[in-house]
Amino acid sequence: MAExxxxxxxxGAVSIINLKGYLDAHTAPILExxxxxxxxxxxxxxxxxxxxxxxxxxxxxxxxxAYIEKIRDSKGDIKLSGMSDKVYNIFDLLGFPxxxxxxxxxxxxxxxxxxxx
Amino acid sequence: xxxxxxLKAKRNLTALVEFSRVINSSxxxxxxLNNVLLTCLGKFLATRGIIALNINGKLQIKSYKxxxxxxxxxxxxxxxxxxCTENDDFTKFFTENNLLASEKISSSNECVGIxxxxxxxxxxxxxxxxxxxxxxxxxxAASAIQNSLIVEELKLVxxxxxxxxxxxxxxxxxxxEFGLFSESTKVTRLLIFALIGQFLVxxxxxFRFEGNDIEVIEPKLPVxxxxxxxxxxxxxxxxxxxxxxxxxxxxxxxxxxxxxxxVPMQIQxxxxxxxxxxRRINNFDYTDAxxxxxxxxxxxxxxxxxxxxLFREALEKQKxxxxxxxxxxxxxxxxxQKIPVYKNFDIAAVNVSSKQVGGDYYDIIELDKDxxxxxxxDVSGKGVPASLLxxxxxxxxxxxxxxxVPLDEATGLINDLISKNTADxxxxxxxxxxxxxxxMTFEYVNAGHNPPLLIRDGKIIKLEIxxxxxxxxxxxxxxxxxKIQLMKDDVLVMFTDGISEAMNKKSEEFSDExxxxxxxxxxxxxxxxxxxxxxx
Numbered sequence: 001m002a003e004x005x006x007x008x009x010x011x012g013a014v015s016i017i018n019l020k021g022y023l024d025a026h027t028a029p030i031l032e033x034x035x036x037x038x039x040x041x042x043x044x045x046x047x048x049x050x051x052x053x054x055x056x057x058x059x060x061x062x063x064x065x066a067y068i069e070k071i072r073d074s075k076g077d078i079k080l081s082g083m084s085d086k087v088y089n090i091f092d093l094l095g096f097p098x099x100x101x102x103x104x105x106x107x108x109x110x111x112x113x114x115x116x117x
Numbered sequence: 118x119x120x121x122x123x124l125k126a127k128r129n130l131t132a133l134v135e136f137s138r139v140i141n142s143s144x145x146x147x148x149x150l151n152n153v154l155l156t157c158l159g160k161f162l163a164t165r166g167i168i169a170l171n172i173n174g175k176l177q178i179k180s181y182k183x184x185x186x187x188x189x190x191x192x193x194x195x196x197x198x199x200x201c202t203e204n205d206d207f208t209k210f211f212t213e214n215n216l217l218a219s220e221k222i223s224s225s226n227e228c229v230g231i232x233x234x235x236x237x238x239x240x241x242x243x244x245x246x247x248x249x250x251x252x253x254x255x256x257x258a259a260s261a262i263q264n265s266l267i268v269e270e271l272k273l274v275x276x277x278x279x280x281x282x283x284x285x286x287x288x289x290x291x292x293x294e295f296g297l298f299s300e301s302t303k304v305t306r307l308l309i310f311a312l313i314g315q316f317l318v319x320x321x322x323x324f325r326f327e328g329n330d331i332e333v334i335e336p337k338l339p340v341x342x343x344x345x346x347x348x349x350x351x352x353x354x355x356x357x358x359x360x361x362x363x364x365x366x367x368x369x370x371x372x373x374x375x376x377x378x379x380v381p382m383q384i385q386x387x388x389x390x391x392x393x394x395x396r397r398i399n400n401f402d403y404t405d406a407x408x409x410x411x412x413x414x415x416x417x418x419x420x421x422x423x424x425x426x427l428f429r430e431a432l433e434k435q436k437x438x439x440x441x442x443x444x445x446x447x448x449x450x451x452x453x454q455k456i457p458v459y460k461n462f463d464i465a466a467v468n469v470s471s472k473q474v475g476g477d478y479y480d481i482i483e484l485d486k487d488x489x490x491x492x493x494x495d496v497s498g499k500g501v502p503a504s505l506l507x508x509x510x511x512x513x514x515x516x517x518x519x520x521x522v523p524l525d526e527a528t529g530l531i532n533d534l535i536s537k538n539t540a541d542x543x544x545x546x547x548x549x550x551x552x553x554x555x556x557m558t559f560e561y562v563n564a565g566h567n568p569p570l571l572i573r574d575g576k577i578i579k580l581e582i583x584x585x586x587x588x589x590x591x592x593x594x595x596x597x598x599x600k601i602q603l604m605k606d607d608v609l610v611m612f613t614d615g616i617s618e619a620m621n622k623k624s625e626e627f628s629d630e631x632x633x634x635x636x637x638x639x640x641x642x643x644x645x646x647x648x649x650x651x652x653x
Contacts, residue, residue: 011632025307058287059294062310069319093280095317095399 006034014045014113016106020052023060031060035067044076047109051082056090064100077101081109129250132160137257150180153258157234158182160254161247165215165235170262171197171228183235188263197228213584218243222255222262229259230267234555270530284410287311291414295421295553312394312411316403320375320395322338325422326353326388338374338395346370355381356388358408378403380411382419387418441501448504449497453481458487459554464491469615476545477613480511482518484551490518492549497583497614502543509538510545524551528562528584529592536591544588548611556572560600567629569611570636573604577633580609610636
């Protein structure tokens with residue numbers, strides 16, 4: 001079974017989730033739990049970094065859809081960063097760039113949150 | 118004058134070469150069109166211009182300058198290959214926007230598009246020279262435009278292809294995952310994730326039909342309202358996928374809730390559930406291919422859930438059969454393992470149980486060296502409850518035989534015990550008696566059992582004396598017993614209705630009469646070896 005894990009760090013008020021490995025139907029619940037935890041702790045400014053992500057399936061993408069409404073309703077956002085071309089291509093094919101801000105690097109995404117302040 | 122003309126021609130030529138170099142250096146359609154239009158405007162000092170291209174046989178404005186957008190929207194519907202100057206709509210658009218010159222962009226075999234230019238800033242007319250030059254520019258531009266159009270189309274085709282590959286791999290992955298998950302909640306969760314990720318949906322609901330029940334899974338729509346609206350329609354009958362137009366037309370109340378797609382989840386053409394999706398948040402419509410994908414994923418999911426259910430059922434059935442085997446084994450062990458041998462009697466017995474666990478039972482209990490109890494019983498019903506009651510019966514019988522109570526009284530006691538221990542109308546037909554090896558008597562009580570046959574001199578005597586069946590109510594009327602003096606060559610046949618009601622291959626009952634006939638004919642041969650070959 002494909003390996004997947006996440007790690008979370010905080011930079012100011014922004015929480016950064018680092019994804020590593022294969023995000024598919026099987027591993028999607030791990031990321032789901034991360035979102036649930038953050039929402040519980042009222043952390044609504046979230047950057048998801050894809051730098052170390054090798055693959056994402058549509059079930060993996062579904063996780064982003066499942067929580068974005070709640071997060072945006074709470075004046076937060078999920079911003080995405082560091083995608084490889086292969087991963088970006090999937091996001092692009094499904095029309096995500098219209099709905100999510102996607103940045104080259106984690107720093108740019110974090111900066112975007114602080115700029116708004 | 119000559120020099121001047123030469124200089125002009127040379128300048129034009131240089132401009133053309135430069136133009137050609139620039140527009141052929143790019144495959145970006147907008148860049149090329151922008152360049153062509155700017156070059157024309159610059160060359161002729163025109164303040165306005167449009168380029169319309171032949172897109173699937175129709176002219177479509179792709180670049181414009183100096184004309185406001187709302188005017189551009191009024192561009193008429195024109196076939197690319199017709200002569201525009203003869204089209205009234207076109208002429209109207211042409212004059213309304215102060216356009217003066219137009220020239221087709223042609224490749225070797227077809228019309229690529231058209232360029233229209235407005236009046237010159239110096240108010241001069243377009244001369245033949247100007248139009249010739251325009252033609253030259255457009256001839257150079259034609260191939261660049263065509264190439265970039267092809268590239269654009271290729272890009273589209275490529276993207277379409279990527280999309281399909283993505284969907285296929287999605288389907289492939291899901292089918293794999295659906296097979297792995299053990300709970301249907303996980304399957305539905307996965308299904309939802311896949312769908313909302315694929316189509317960017319936030320309003321959705323899954324329904325699963327279980328007989329007449331409808332199970333709502335993970336709704337992100339007001340459930341009460343949804344169910345109310347669904348019940349108004351015959352949702353079981355939805356057997357094809359419905360797109361936005363169809364939902365709006367057939368189920369306006371659902372459409373009013375923002376539902377755009379209803380897709381059945383089917384197994385072998387039978388609808389077992391529904392996938393209901395709202396608007397995509399990027400405002401795209403669901404295409405036929407999208408709906409086809411949803412249908413495929415939905416069917417995969419429902420089949421996986423259904424398989425799991427069937428598998429569980431099969432497991433339970435298997436477990437139950439194992440239990441039944443065990444019950445049969447216990448029951449077999451309740452029957453006497455050894456039949457006592459007496460000088461004056463030859464006793465033989467056999468029990469052939471049908472597929473199920475039955476309630477047939479016989480026993481042979483030695484009281485002392487000269488007295489022996491033979492008993493036969495049939496517990497109503499089949500299966501585990503019947504075999505449990507039979508086990509009870511056997512225990513009572515074993516105990517009561519040691520109490521030295523007269524047969525008729527003992528029967529009453531057994532009845533009291535059984536009545537106390539049975540519920541819901543279960544009963545036992547029972548026959549028992551004591552054989553005495555010394556004075557050759559047989560004393561019996563028949564509690565509602567098929568009368569055993571005593572065969573003597575080719576005649577049948579039915580042993581019917583006794584009382585009512587066991588277990589219906591407490592003993593009020595005492596049982597009666599009868600003592601018979603047995604004679605040489607008497608044969609006593611005891612049986613349960615398992616014999617007389619057995620069916621042969623033609624589904625004919627064996628019947629009491631047939632049994633009696635057989636007993637008369639073969640009575641003498643009912644001995645311990647007889648049954649060996651005749652149990653079927």
